[in-house]
Amino acid sequence: MSDEARITAWVRGRVQGVGFRWFTRENALEIGGLTGFALNLDDGRVQVVAEGPRENCHRLLDWLRSGDTPGRVDGVTEIWDTPRGGYEGFQVR
Template sequence: KGGVRNLSDGRVEAVFEGEKERVEELIEFCHHGPPPAKVSSVKVTWEECTGEFKDFFIRYR
């Protein structure tokens, strides 16, 4: 659960909640991204789950 959104400066922000193994899989995907994405860096910050997400969202700018 969580989501991703494009920021106005070209970065992408993602927030994931769930089982640690699944979140780690999503983080690994972020290091490559979908074609034709060009990922230059990934910053990961671990926090406690808040339970605020009921599904997964994608927001484009």
């Protein structure tokens, strides 16, 4: 199993208009070693894509589910994959 991973997570709840993407970016930067983005979707969810060390991806996912996020998270669905690269840092889109 590779030490590098890609996670795509869809976060549902009251997660738009509350600074959720910005705090996700800050948390990813604090964890370190992660690239990717957080994006508001038209259906009210936030999509988070992160690539980097597998343990750091787990830490970000744990934070998304922790209740320490802005707004209210009702659930998180994720898919794990191999990194594809191409991201400059961690962005809010």
